[in-house]
Amino acid sequence: MTTTGALARLRAGNAQAITVVLAREGALSRADLVRGTGLSRATVSSLVAELIEAGRVVETSERVRPHRGGSGRPPVLVRLSAPTGIVAGVDLGHRHVRVVVADRAGEVLAEERRVLDVDGLGVAALEQAAAMVHEAVDRAGEDVARLQAVGACLPAPLARGTRELDAALMPAWAGVDPEQDLARLVGVAVHVDNDANLGALAELGRGSARLVADVVYVKLASGVGAGLVLGGRLHRGAGGRAGELGHVTSVPDGLACRCGRRGCLETEVSTDRLQDLLRPVHGAAVEDLVGLAEQGHQDVRRVLHRAGQQVGRVLADVVTALDPSVVVVGGPLGRAADVLDGVRVGLRDHADPDVVGGLEVRSGALGERAEVLGAVSLALARVAQA
Numbered sequence: 001m002t003t004t005g006a007l008a009r010l011r012a013g014n015a016q017a018i019t020v021v022l023a024r025e026g027a028l029s030r031a032d033l034v035r036g037t038g039l040s041r042a043t044v045s046s047l048v049a050e051l052i053e054a055g056r057v058v059e060t061s062e063r064v065r066p067h068r069g070g071s072g073r074p075p076v077l078v079r080l081s082a083p084t085g086i087v088a089g090v091d092l093g094h095r096h097v098r099v100v101v102a103d104r105a106g107e108v109l110a111e112e113r114r115v116l117d118v119d120g121l122g123v124a125a126l127e128q129a130a131a132m133v134h135e136a137v138d139r140a141g142e143d144v145a146r147l148q149a150v151g152a153c154l155p156a157p158l159a160r161g162t163r164e165l166d167a168a169l170m171p172a173w174a175g176v177d178p179e180q181d182l183a184r185l186v187g188v189a190v191h192v193d194n195d196a197n198l199g200a201l202a203e204l205g206r207g208s209a210r211l212v213a214d215v216v217y218v219k220l221a222s223g224v225g226a227g228l229v230l231g232g233r234l235h236r237g238a239g240g241r242a243g244e245l246g247h248v249t250s251v252p253d254g255l256a257c258r259c260g261r262r263g264c265l266e267t268e269v270s271t272d273r274l275q276d277l278l279r280p281v282h283g284a285a286v287e288d289l290v291g292l293a294e295q296g297h298q299d300v301r302r303v304l305h306r307a308g309q310q311v312g313r314v315l316a317d318v319v320t321a322l323d324p325s326v327v328v329v330g331g332p333l334g335r336a337a338d339v340l341d342g343v344r345v346g347l348r349d350h351a352d353p354d355v356v357g358g359l360e361v362r363s364g365a366l367g368e369r370a371e372v373l374g375a376v377s378l379a380l381a382r383v384a385q386a
């Protein structure tokens with residue numbers, strides 16, 4: 001390759017890094033782009049000028065955020081020039097399906113949620129999800145012909161390469177190819193990832209980890225999983241299983257887990273387990289653990305705090321190995337102050353003190369919508385790269 005060719009390729013790669021960050025995060029200042037891409041100020045400035053010249057990026061006054069420094073005018077923001085079309089995000093949880101239809105700027109146009117036995121239904125869950133996508137497109141007043149891509153997540157690791165689910169965890173899904181089967185049902189390209197990975201992507205793009213490069217996102221729900229962001233990129237691991245913290249042993253010889261082993265973290269801190277622990281006292285009211293804790297029920301607060309500590313104990317090893325600057329606790333339990341306090345105690349007691357000293361533990365800003373919004377971000381990123 002000639003030197004000129006190599007430079008052109010490098011420049012094209014850097015331009016793509018800018019458009020990928022803009023697709024993920026919406027309107028940003030040039031200084032945000034320097035932080036988000038790791039490129040130099042001069043490179044960002046000249047590439048943004050080229051992208052504006054080419055009509056791919058426009059300057060905008062929208063969504064001006066408060067900026068550091070106080071005085072002076074707020075910085076001019078740039079965003080991808082609004083392309084036409086729509087995308088959809090699909091979050092298949094263990095017991096629900098959530099669908100969002102959004103425009104190419106990531107603005108939500110319609111949203112649907114349905115309770116569904118996703119684990120047990122297998123491909124039938126995909127059929128229902130596809131029907132929900134079409135309903136949401138209608139509800140948004142849009143035409144399905146304008147749908148360009150669908151991002152989707154599932155609550156189990158997806159094997160790298162085959163994109164198949166771990167059948168040991170989800171037997172009804174054996175032999176199902178979620179990407180191809182959903183694409184056939186919806187009629188456009190589908191991109192699938194693990195739920196915690198997409199939750200991490202959403203909190204990174206529009207939640208409580210904006211412009212943070214090294215993040216551990218842990219989802220605490222009926223299942224437990226983590227999304228690892230290293231140097232601004234999702235780390236999926238050699239086999240696509242990175243972040244499966246729900247199946248780290250927490251109590252040796254503890255309760256039987258759906259993975260076939262015993263005492264996994266998930267058996268101790270899943271919402272199901274915490275509800276089982278509290279049901280003898282609170283009956284059906286334990287569906288709303290966070291609400292009971294906020295009302296000051298001491299037994300609920302104690303159970304949530306202890307669960308947080310167990311999560312913190314497992315996170316301590318991860319945090320010591322990866323040295324992130326932020327841990328985001330997402331899922332329904334991420335809203336519970338007692339869970340977050342417990343996580344901090346678990347980390348303080350078991351992780352390298354110097355790593356913990358520089359670490360912030362934050363509640364997820366997007367709550368139970370993080371995964372579906374991450375699925376929208378995935379669809380937008382893939383359309384932008386096409």
Ligand SMILES: [Zn+2]
Binds near residue numbers: 257261
């Ligand atoms: Zn397990």
